[in-house]
């Protein structure tokens with residue numbers, strides 16, 4: 320039996336490359352608390368991401384949570400339920416109320432046609448997700464946010480390396496929160512970053528990631544511990560050297576899937592967006608059982624039988640989590656509900672062999688009955 324294929328596989332540099340990078344830590348003994356590698360990675364990311372400001376954090380979730388805290392928000396935050404638990408949790412853990420907007424059926428990002436109707440006098444911010452690396456309708460979101468004076472925080476966990484109209488995605492909105500988790504396109508083992516426009520937000524974030532410590536004898540906020548350590552920064556420095564090559568390889572795999580699965584009735588592939596330089600973070604496929612001739616569950620099981628791990632990503636919707644005790648109503652976001660019941664993300668990582676991609680496509684197509 321062939322080796323198992325998981326939905327993703329973490330990118331790693333050669334072991335010697337990483338060893339060379341961390342060797343100096345045995346001399347300096349500076350392992351965390353904004354050391355030299357932290358500073359270097361910050362500078363390199365500023366350049367790579369094409370942003371003026373970036374703050375590094377321990378993970379993507381704390382990037383979201385502390386950004387909301389730093390903005391000192393109160394009331395309702397409009398977001399989508401078609402995302403990872405983190406997005407909604409960051410809102411709720413800040414004692415803010417998530418208000419769920421439906422998604423666009425083509426891009427799976429926040430449906431800007433519905434967005435405005437959800438704004439109340441309690442709305443303080445919009446937290447859209449560039450889901451699967453698909454870029455939200457930025458112009459429309461910015462127009463609405465400006466009109467109602469709302470903050471915009473993008474969950475940009477899936478978008479590392481992407482640009483929109485030639486500009487780094489981190490340049491849009493008041494802030495964008497990135498994840499550098501092991502499973503993401505670019506990883507620092509665990510890690511995250513916030514890109515932002517207002518320098519004061521950066522100062523606040525810097526404080527909040529370090530317990531709210533303002534100076535040696537002054538603690539002026541109830542912060543957390545969310546600093547990126549030097550080993551993680553070192554992994555980031557190494558992985559960043561190979562990121563362009565990794566994205567090119569991912570692109571080839573995505574193209575191959577597209578060739579194998581396009582034009583099949585009952586299969587919806589991810590949208591190709593004009594003006595976006597894509598990072599090929601995920602390859603989601605939506606199965607319409609009645610037309611395709613097999614359900615998502617049947618496809619998922621058929622792949623699993625061959626040792627191939629596809630994921631029901633994002634299922635269930637966050638507004639159906641038992642953690643929320645039925646507080647939200649997923650029937651209010653029917654498109655998100657529909658997609659979450661039918662979507663499967665296929666294995667995708669830089670070193671996935673093209674012949675495996677062909678095999679996966681074949682297994683999927685063979686699921687059709689009749």
Ligand SMILES: *Cc1c(COP(=O)(O)O)cnc(C)c1O
Nearest residue numbers: 378379380403405476498499500
């Ligand atoms: C991964 C992810 C996060 C959280 O990032 P971590 O680094 O794992 O904390 C947030 N939002 C989305 C959409 C994600 O996929």
